[in-house]
Amino acid sequence: MKNIESLNGIFRYFPHWLVRMIENLMQKIPSVKLMIDAENEKMMAPLEASLKPYRGKFDSFAALPATSRPRKTILEDIQKMNQIESDRWKDGYVSGGIYHGDQEHIDFLNQVYALHSQSNPLHSDLFPSATKFEAEIVSMVAGMLGGGTPSAPSVVGTVTSGGTESILLAMKTYRDRARAERGIYEPEIIVAETAHAAFDKASQYFGINMVKVPVDSNFKMDLSRVKRAIGSKTVALVGSSPSFPHGIIDPIEGLSELATKYKLGLHVDACLGGFILPFARKLGAPVPAFDFNLPAVTSMSVDTHKYGFAAKGTSVVLYRTPELRHYQYYTTTEWPGGLYFSPTLAGSRPGALSAACWAAMLSMGEEGYLRSTRAILDTAAKIREGLKSIPELRLLGDPIWIFALASDTVNIYEVLDQMNQRHWSLNGLHKPSCFHFALTLRQTQPGVAERFLQDLKDSVAYVKKNPSPNEGLAPVYGMAASLPFRGILSDVLKKYLDIVYKV
Ligand SMILES: Cc1ncc(COP(=O)(O)O)c(C=O)c1O
Structure with missing residues (x-):
């Protein structure tokens, strides 16, 4: 994708429709199409591995099993996968996604279900x-x-x-x-x-x-x-x-x-x-x-x-x-x-x-929602205050409990990568380049806001010392933000969805 990306500078000032027309024409040239397909393949292989972590670890079923599988085995497999997946969000590392997440609340909803x-x-x-x-x-x-x-x-x-x-x-x-x-x-x-x-x-x-x-x-x-x-x-x-x-x-x-x-x-x-x-x-x-x-x-x-x-x-x-x-x-x-x-x-x-x-x-009632909102607003205030001590980061606008962070001095996607490596799952955004953190009840647990701020500080310090915009996810976000050919990018997203449905 690097070759295509390098064309970005040339097309930046072209009108949208002209870029789309050039893109369509280019995709009709067999050698260009081959190059795009090869680049896509290269990008998709590691993505597929990360999207399908259970391959080889759990039995998989491309076809209906001929005989009944014991319910106990089915439940055990589901429980194991659930355990692996809930560790991260339970401890408040995930932006949005899981909004309540207390076990008692989940058990109650499951009973009703x-x-x-x-x-x-x-x-x-x-x-x-x-x-x-x-x-x-x-x-x-x-x-x-x-x-x-x-x-x-x-x-x-x-x-x-x-x-x-x-x-x-x-x-x-x-x-x-x-x-x-x-x-x-x-x-x-x-x-x-x-x-x-x-x-x-x-x-x-x-x-x-x-x-x-x-x-x-x-x-x-x-x-x-x-x-x-x-x-x-x-x-x-x-x-x-x-x-x-x-x-x-x-x-x-x-x-x-x-x-x-x-x-x-x-x-x-x-x-x-x-x-x-x-x-x-x-x-x-x-x-x-x-x-x-x-x-x-x-x-x-x-x-x-x-x-x-x-x-x-x-x-x-x-x-x-x-x-x-x-x-x-x-x-x-x-x-x-x-x-x-x-x-x-x-x-x-x-x-x-x-x-x-x-x-x-x-079961929440107005009283419960007032309590949850207060907890989220208090945590948001703590994080907002803490962000002041990281001058490299810029808060976009004046939000209440969802924070989008950009930077004029470090590559924000490298910071996001570093946060990923520290176990966080935040949302990478573009136009402008930034990532966001939507606070939920998970982050109101004791110590989560402090851990977030410390990891953010460490991530920024690390990126300042070791800038490497061509590693990790940073180049992918960068490409998504800057690639003029939205049709090619859209095809990449469709291929991603194809992988989701691969056994
Ligand atoms: C403001 C806003 N509107 C709509 C949606 C779409 O909601 P859903 O993902 O439940 O379809 C979202 C999801 O995050 C949202 O944040």
């Missing part, structure tokens, strides 16, 4: 408990975010499988409403370039044009650019509360004013913030307005499986009115299989996950 493993909310007649759980989850989450107040009395929603599905569905809803009510067939939705990739996925899946606007120097969506981007096909605006990359809350109040003025929908992605910000505000933190208390907010995505501490696989999408929610639903009256209708993307769904989500929310 076991009781409901056969339930399916698609069959609401058979499993009225599942529909009870889902209706109450939605109602509780709406109530946390301004629903049920005089200005937003009828907030409704559905339970989905995760943040991505909540976002996909909200975007589809705006697309379908624009078709039905405004006759717009090529809808545009305005998002910040820092909005979650799920918005781009919605664009690809549903044929919506996502108009991306830049963020300002504080990594907040630039309102003046939003205003300029609004046109006759604009159907909705999107703001994050906060954004995944830098943990920054977009100016939702300003977006609400624009949405009111231009009669647009406004989706707030609170997948990360939905279970932190309302409680942070109650604890006295200066949280800007971001929810249904703002008059133009028409939908929100809120992840119960993040800071709501449910098991993985649930989120909530909320709408200001039941009429808007109707554009999300799927119904058919002509199918020989009968009258069919479902609220979300899936047909059959795991009722057990909704049961576990409901149980997690009840």
Whole structure:
């Protein structure tokens, strides 16, 4: 990939479409294609080894075993793999990912899951408990975010499988409403370039044009650019509360004013913030307005499986009115299989996950979420203070509990590599080059913040003494950040996914 990377300087100032055209032409030249394939192969071999650590250590099954495998053996294998994988996150070394993680909480959710493993909310007649759980989850989450107040009395929603599905569905809803009510067939939705990739996925899946606007120097969506981007096909605006990359809350109040003025929908992605910000505000933190208390907010995505501490696989999408929610639903009256209708993307769904989500929310209660939020905010304050003693690192923007760190003096990806070697799993980001650390309850355990700061200090000192940008993961991140040929990079990612599904 080095040869291709070296072309970067030449193409940096070319417009995007021209780079794409040159890339397409180059890939048609057999010798260039061969070179790209060979470079890809070289890069994939070590990746495959690291993605498949159990090869040779556990039996593998490319085909169905002819005879039944003893349940005891199956359970033993699963337990061993679980043990290997949970060591790192249990001790707080992992950014995001596992949001609660206390064994007692996990055991409780598992108990609930076991009781409901056969339930399916698609069959609401058979499993009225599942529909009870889902209706109450939605109602509780709406109530946390301004629903049920005089200005937003009828907030409704559905339970989905995760943040991505909540976002996909909200975007589809705006697309379908624009078709039905405004006759717009090529809808545009305005998002910040820092909005979650799920918005781009919605664009690809549903044929919506996502108009991306830049963020300002504080990594907040630039309102003046939003205003300029609004046109006759604009159907909705999107703001994050906060954004995944830098943990920054977009100016939702300003977006609400624009949405009111231009009669647009406004989706707030609170997948990360939905279970932190309302409680942070109650604890006295200066949280800007971001929810249904703002008059133009028409939908929100809120992840119960993040800071709501449910098991993985649930989120909530909320709408200001039941009429808007109707554009999300799927119904058919002509199918020989009968009258069919479902609220979300899936047909059959795991009722057990909704049961576990409901149980997690009840067992936490407001009191529990206030406690967890306080613990996370206190740890964040400690880390923020400690970062001041590492002048080589620059905190991006003014986040609350998700820290993106960049540097003007050391290669930040080498620092990330060093943190990896010290057992940490942080998220490498680009545009600009940085990595982030999303704090969860795991980091509120005694000593974790101190260990993080010490390891960070040591990593920076090591990189200053031993700069080696061509080793470890640093060159891969560097290439991803700088390679002009996004199509080639996209092919690399598809090959990565191919490996994931290799036995
Ligand atoms: C702000 C934000 N939105 C959406 C998502 C997507 O959530 P999921 O991974 O549950 O699909 C994430 C995930 O981290 C997120 O941080």
